[in-house]
Amino acid sequence: xxxxxxxxxxxxxxxxxxxxxxxxxxxxxxxxxxxxxxxxxxxxxxxxxxxxxxxxxxxxxxxxxxxxxxxxxxxxxxxxxxxxxxxxxxxxxxxxxxxxxxxxxxxxxxxxxxxxxxxxxxxxxxxxx
Amino acid sequence: xxxxxxxxxxxxxxxxxxxxxxxxxxxxxxxxxxxxxxxxxxxxxxxxxxxxxxxxxxxxxxxxxxxxxxxxxxxxxxxxxxxxxxxxxxxxxxxxxxxxxxxxxxxxxxxxxxxxxxxxxxxxxxxxxxxxxxxxxxxxxxxxxxxxxxxxxxxxxxxxxxxxxxxxxxxxxxxxxxxxxxxxxxxxxxxxxxxxxxxxxxxxxxxxxxxxxxxxxxxxxxxxxxxxxxxxxxxxx
Numbered sequence: 001x002x003x004x005x006x007x008x009x010x011x012x013x014x015x016x017x018x019x020x021x022x023x024x025x026x027x028x029x030x031x032x033x034x035x036x037x038x039x040x041x042x043x044x045x046x047x048x049x050x051x052x053x054x055x056x057x058x059x060x061x062x063x064x065x066x067x068x069x070x071x072x073x074x075x076x077x078x079x080x081x082x083x084x085x086x087x088x089x090x091x092x093x094x095x096x097x098x099x100x101x102x103x104x105x106x107x108x109x110x111x112x113x114x115x116x117x118x119x120x121x122x123x124x125x126x127x128x129x
Numbered sequence: 130x131x132x133x134x135x136x137x138x139x140x141x142x143x144x145x146x147x148x149x150x151x152x153x154x155x156x157x158x159x160x161x162x163x164x165x166x167x168x169x170x171x172x173x174x175x176x177x178x179x180x181x182x183x184x185x186x187x188x189x190x191x192x193x194x195x196x197x198x199x200x201x202x203x204x205x206x207x208x209x210x211x212x213x214x215x216x217x218x219x220x221x222x223x224x225x226x227x228x229x230x231x232x233x234x235x236x237x238x239x240x241x242x243x244x245x246x247x248x249x250x251x252x253x254x255x256x257x258x259x260x261x262x263x264x265x266x267x268x269x270x271x272x273x274x275x276x277x278x279x280x281x282x283x284x285x286x287x288x289x290x291x292x293x294x295x296x297x298x299x300x301x302x303x304x305x306x307x308x309x310x311x312x313x314x315x316x317x318x319x320x321x322x323x324x325x326x327x328x329x330x331x332x333x334x335x336x337x338x339x340x341x342x343x344x345x346x347x348x349x350x351x352x353x354x355x356x357x358x359x360x361x362x363x364x365x366x
Contacts, residue, residue, distance in 0.1 A: 089157075089158075089197050089198060089201075089204070091201060091203065091204075100203075102203070102204075103203060106196075106197045106204055106207075107207075109157065109197055110196075110197075110207065113168055113195055118157075118167075118168050118169075118195075119157075119161070120167075120169060121161055121162045121163075121164060121167065122164050122254060122255070
């Protein structure tokens with residue numbers, strides 16, 4: 001899909017409002033980083049911080065909440081790397097305060113899907129350029 | 130990963146024919162990776178069903194919803210407010226996902242739109258090949274990393290059958306004999322003595338439903354009292 005075409009901000013906002021608990025989750029994350037070691041992708045990628053579960057949630061769904069749904073298609077496309085390529089939704093990330101990080105990443109994906117932004121596995125990097 | 134293939138269109142159409150309002154549920158997991166049941170494929174199938182029923186002048190509504198994985202109840206929860214609005218659901222996940230979807234919504238008929246094929250590899254874009262049949266008794270360590278269960282037509286465990294013809298299988302000369310390949314692989318890695326080791330008869334554990342407890346979690350799932358969950362334990366591999 002065209003990276004500059006408009007997104008339906010209202011429908012994104014509605015979806016964000018449906019999961020107020022997630023906004024609360026994001027507000028109580030203290031960034032302790034304990035979720036990092038429970039993520040096998042983080043451990044296996046030289047502890048690259050962008051693989052930290054909290055980073056992935058904060059920079060996808062968190063960003064949508066911060067901007068109150070006013071995100072551009074390009075921003076949603078950029079999130080794809082974080083929420084699809086850097087997370088397999090194994091649901092094994094551990095949070096000491098009980099935040100469900102996978103449910104936030106899953107909801108961020110659902111919001112992206114609602115705008116026609118999703119991972120297409122038959123598109124290689126070369127084809128999508 | 131699990132590989133799946135969409136069922137023939139007419140078969141899918143026949144399954145949903147009796148319903149007027151259907152939800153087609155995609156899966157963002159393995160079947161997306163093999164282009165069988167992801168969001169894109171869900172939309173394609175829906176368009177085809179709509180057009181086909183319209184041609185017959187049959188009223189038919191079909192909507193799409195793709196969850197991230199159908200094999201996880203937490204991720205299926207997204208459908209709790211959506212599914213009850215429909216008479217039936219099509220599942221574009223593997224057999225496991227389809228069953229889990231049906232389990233979550235016992236009052237709604239769920240039909241599979243995918244044939245689950247095997248556990249396999251991505252050879253090329255759009256080409257998938259079986260590598261594992263989840264038999265529960267892996268012998269790859271003894272066979273140089275070549276699986277005799279998936280590669281041999283008879284799934285033989287102790288050398289080739291009498292039908293082996295130089296490099297090929299008696300089923301077809303285009304199919305390589307697994308045991309011929311195993312022999313040369315073992316020779317190459319200096320483990321030819323493995324071929325003389327007689328493997329115990331296969332237990333075919335995959336003929337009962339698979340349940341297994343990962344190492345380190347045994348205590349968590351141990352029976353609380355003697356005989357308490359013995360029926361379940363009988364099936365644990």
